[in-house]
Amino acid sequence: MEPQAAARSVFYVSDGTGITAETLGHSLLTQFEGVRFKQARIPFVDTPEKAHAVIRRIEDAGRSDGARPIVFTTLVNPELAQMVHAADALCLSFIETFVAPMEAELGVQSTHTVGRSHGSIDTSDYKNRIEAINYTLAHDDGVTDRDLETADVILVGVSRCGKTPTSLYLAMQFGLKAANFPLIPEDFDRGRLPGSLEKHRGKLFGLTIQPERLAQIREERRPNSRYASLENCRNEVREAEKMMKREGIRWLDSSTKSIEEISTTVMQEVRLDNRVF
């Protein structure tokens, strides 16, 4: 057996939460197959003292790995960014790298202000997000048909096809009021959508799922039940798709998609938001 190479240390360093640095850094790491990484996110690095402590950690890791760590930063403060850049590591800065070309393009100096992306809680954006989360929780799983006229989107589909996580993501990330309604055997027997949805047809979006995957998900919640049986799942999915087709509801198969991908597709299809085209 060949000796396995040691994992390379990766640090996400930010004066904010570091979540953006981690997300983008992570997608860069996935471009390198077969390399093992040890990752650490270090948030709120907003003083020279904290920057010194981070540099020590980075360099300690490098000595112990026998290889330079990779450091992704979203440090906005130029002094702190410069300090961390001087560490013995490959330091890649997601802010600094792009500020200079933007300054040249816009003919304006940047303000180098920390923490603007997630830091301003008094904006109407932020209030919208909290309101949307409350709305979405109150309109999960068809618990009420009150105030559906204020919904931005109403997701429909069989139980456990991904409506709740998608609704919550739309609310949390985009401040959208997302209600969701299950399509249940009673609806299929009547051959009609739940009554309160009729007049909101323009906001409806369907999720469907492969019956095999649905059975697997339901089996974890209710082992050996009829609800989870493959036969029942096949039947429900077929009936739900038939209904959506008949009612002219656009839909998406969620089986192989992440919450982010489903949410983005919903926004595109329902034209919820002029930020997405």
Place this chain on the structure above:
Amino acid sequence: MEPQAAARSVFYVSDGTGITAETLGHSLLTQFEGVRFKQARIPFVDTPEKAHAVIRRIEDAGRSDGARPIVFTTLVNPELAQMVHAADALCLSFIETFVAPMEAELGVQSTHTVGRSHGSIDTSDYKNRIEAINYTLAHDDGVTDRDLETADVILVGVSRCGKTPTSLYLAMQFGLKAANFPLIPEDFDRGRLPGSLEKHRGKLFGLTIQPERLAQIREERRPNSRYASLENCRNEVREAEKMMKREGIRWLDSSTKSIEEISTTVMQEVRLDNRVF
């Protein structure tokens, strides 16, 4: 009055959802005060045809603005990235820019694979996230004290101090099982934590809030109620803080913090996850 400069068009272009490009691009834009931007996210650009359509949109916007658009991309496919880069715009690539220095550092070629960051739904990460969301929804607002031993963190605090959005974010973004319990007047009268929390003291984290802000939030939900009155909010917050201090529960004032900042601090303090230090 001076004529106001036209808004500059900004595009977030990705072969995935474009959410990362938008988040990072947005934090770059906030570095430029006084410049107005019109933003559009264009997801799923994964064929040359779609890239051509995007280029037309970018260049149309530039002509209509009378200024080059700014384009932030996370395109992974080098062919598509090159096409978009040739558009008449300032094109800043969050992937391409960093792949080359990483290849040099690691001594490995990148795989240029699309959509890895949000695209792999069969990983255990993804399953954890969905499980965590389900757990968090089932353990919102103290509805049950079942299975608290499997919680990663239990948030406590007065009603409407931010426990629910924080719990959901911890679940959605980090796959953490986050329960939350309200601290209510009955708890203050008894002078003790809700009984079921006693044995989970190590997982408890408190949120507090400025009484003025709490009154404002509660007023929107129950106008002119005793619940929302400033006097009652002051009293509840004082009692809750007294209890958390007495019980040795770490806490944070959520008043001026975003959900992301609160969540990151909770993870740091409860040492929930070795990705955050």
